[in-house]
Amino acid sequence: MDQWMKLFVLGAGSYGQVYYAVKFHSSSIFAEVAAVKCSDISRSSSLKLEAQILTTLKGCPNVVQFFGAALSVDNGIPTYNLFVEYACGGSLHDLIINSKKGMMKMSELEVGFYTYQLLNGILHVHKKGWVHCDIKPANVLVFDNELKLADFGLSLRVGDGMAYMTGRALSNRGTLPYAPPESLTHGFHSKAYDIWSLGCTMAEMMTGHRVWIDCSTKDLQWMIMNEDPMIPTNISEIAKDFLHKCFIRDPLGRWTSEQLLQHPFIQQALCTASMSLMSETRVNPFGCRIPIPEKDFISLPFEAV
Ligand SMILES: Nc1ncnc2c1ncn2[C@@H]1O[C@H](COP(=O)(O)OP(=O)(O)OP(=O)(O)O)[C@@H](O)[C@H]1O
Numbered sequence: 112m113d114q115w116m117k118l119f120v121l122g123a124g125s126y127g128q129v130y131y132a133v134k135f136h137s138s139s140i141f142a143e144v145a146a147v148k149c150s151d152i153s154r155s156s157s158l159k160l161e162a163q164i165l166t167t168l169k170g171c172p173n174v175v176q177f178f179g180a181a182l183s184v185d186n187g188i189p190t191y192n193l194f195v196e197y198a199c200g201g202s203l204h205d206l207i208i209n210s211k212k213g214m215m216k217m218s219e220l221e222v223g224f225y226t227y228q229l230l231n232g233i234l235h236v237h238k239k240g241w242v243h244c245d246i247k248p249a250n251v252l253v254f255d256n257e258l259k260l261a262d263f264g265l266s267l268r269v270g271d272g273m274a275y276m277t278g279r280a281l282s283n284r285g286t287l288p289y290a291p292p293e294s295l296t297h298g299f300h301s302k303a304y305d306i307w308s309l310g311c312t313m314a315e316m317m318t319g320h321r322v323w324i325d326c327s328t329k330d331l332q333w334m335i336m337n338e339d340p341m342i343p344t345n346i347s348e349i350a351k352d353f354l355h356k357c358f359i360r361d362p363l364g365r366w367t368s369e370q371l372l373q374h375p376f377i378q379q380a381l382c383t384a385s386m387s388l389m390s391e392t393r394v395n396p397f398g399c400r401i402p403i404p405e406k407d408f409i410s411l412p413f414e415a416v
């Protein structure tokens with residue numbers, strides 16, 4: 112009692128594993144719930160950096176909330192544990208896969224609403240002086256009615272309006288299919304990086320497919336540097352225009368999160384969502400990936416560990 116228990120594995124990253132954890136209280140029938148990212152202490156530098164970044168990002172509804180960090184000894188191994196809020200809907204990647212299997216189809220309005228949430232998260236991250244550098248469906252978590260940016264392990268501090276430039280070709284930081292051309296040609300990493308990745312993620316929500324065809328790393332690098340990403344043909348003109356604004360090749364001309372929040376694609380979705388919210392309670396259209404006992408939905412405020 113009064114101790115965190117790791118119940119099962121939710122997923123894995125390059126640093127280690129992610130667990131579903133609960134803390135029962137002797138004095139209460141309620142349990143606290145968290146996702147715990149764990150790493151052998153000797154390999155925990157990226158998780159420790161993520162903890163620092165998440166501390167600066169607290170308070171935004173579209174960024175995964177950080178509860179705290181703690182050390183433990185798991186099976187005799189000193190372990191670093193990073194506690195974040197648990198996403199009952201899994202990742203956006205899982206949902207896109209499910210939608211491809213025909214389990215649910217996202218409408219354009221829903222994609223607009225979820226893109227708004229991602230933009231809201233990106234705006235917060237950028238205002239705090241960070242570039243996420245790895246926005247992709249696998250790094251977006253799904254909560255009831257909400258998407259949240261997660262996995263800040265590759266984020267860069269760029270301050271206000273500044274960019275990080277390695278100057279070296281092919282030195283992009285994030286995941287290749289979501290990386291913008293300037294990161295490959297000049298190692299240029301600015302806030303515009305995340306906007307290109309958002310475009311790739313939005314198009315994937317629309318179609319269930321990545322904007323680039325599957326090919327070798329070398330071919331993909333060449334295509335990103337020399338060709339335009341595939342804009343789906345069977346979507347509305349305003350959705351296409353939104354994607355064009357995300358895929359402007361010049362990072363200085365690419366639209367910012369502030370500008371995109373005013374785009375008709377987002378405004379139209381927001382308007383419709385608020386009307387439907389007035390008439391009914393929105394349910395999570397994605398459903399829940401893992402069946403969770405009812406008691407686990409009830410969480411108490413986190414106490415420092
Ligand atoms: N807060 C959370 N709630 C529920 N599931 C989570 C949570 N965080 C992570 N997961 C699950 O664990 C998986 C791996 O998490 P994480 O984002 O840390 O690693 P990754 O992005 O796959 O790997 P890497 O960090 O090495 O790029 C996710 O894809 C997701 O399924």
